[in-house]
Amino acid sequence: MTKAFRSKHTVSLLVAAALALPALAQAAALDQFRSFVAGTKTARGEFSQRLVKNDNGNARVSNASTGTFEFSRPGKFIWIYKKPYEQHLQADGEKLYIYDKDLNQVTVRKLGNALGSSPAAILFGSNDLEKNFTLKDVGERDGMEWLQATPKAKDTTFEQIGIGLRDGVPAAMELRDSFGQVSLLSFTKFERNPALPDSQFRFTPPKGADVFEQ
Known part of the structure; x- marks a missing residue:
């Protein structure tokens, strides 16, 4: 697994937000x-x-990656990177599938409790977020009210997560890891509570793809 792939995958267990x-x-x-x-x-x-x-x-900022997301809480989501290259992450509530189109390769992992103290739990997990995070207000910045989420577990990838909200919408996230890197995400074109059947989150590996279970 390449360094770029690991970085993208770690941030990818994220995810996006919706209107409140x-x-x-x-x-x-x-x-x-x-x-x-x-x-x-x-x-x-x-x-x-x-x-x-x-x-x-010196702060070095990468070029933007862009894509789409959809989720059904708890534990079901589709997170697709479209640019600069395509990668597909999908969870059906039990397993996480990571599909790299260029490699035509699928990595499968058990979802289990992995969402518990990860940034993905904020969007895709249960309602019991304060069980796994310490949450506090940290004031206004860039036209948003900011919330700081600190994982209670000590063995998580991210040390601190910032969530910027505007008009009830989580419009941005800042994820700080133990290596001093910060992942910046912004969200647009939210549609809250669309009809998304469970069948939509079932993943079928593309024809000819190599599948690796972890």
């Missing part, structure tokens, strides 16, 4: 976020992602 209640436009981030979690079962939209690395004291 418009009436909460001026509410603190934590109040907006709790309403979002309580009121959003499914969503779909678009995302862009950049990686900021510390290069000898």
Whole structure:
């Protein structure tokens, strides 16, 4: 597995967000976020992602990756990178499938409790987020109210997660890992609670693809 693939996959267990209640436009981030979690079962939209690395004291920002997402909580999602190259991540509630189109290769992993303290739990997991994260308001920045989520577990990839909310919508995320890298995600074109049947999240490997179980 290449360094670029590992970086993309780690960030990919993320994911995106959906509309909450418009009436909460001026509410603190934590109040907006709790309403979002309580009121959003499914969503779909678009995302862009950049990686900021510390290069000898200088911040180096990668070119943007863009794509689409849809999810049905808990544990079902489709996260597709379309540019600069295509990669497909999909979970059916039990297993996670990572499909690299260029390699025509599928990696399969058990979902299990992997979402618990990961950024993906914020969007794809259960409603019991405060079991796995310590949440607190950290004020306004860039036209958004920001929430800080710190994993309670010590063995997670990300040390801290920032969630920017605007009008009840998680519009951005900042994910800081133990290597000093920051993954920046922004979300657009949200549709809250569309009809997404469970069958939509069942993954069938493309014809001729190599499949590896982990």
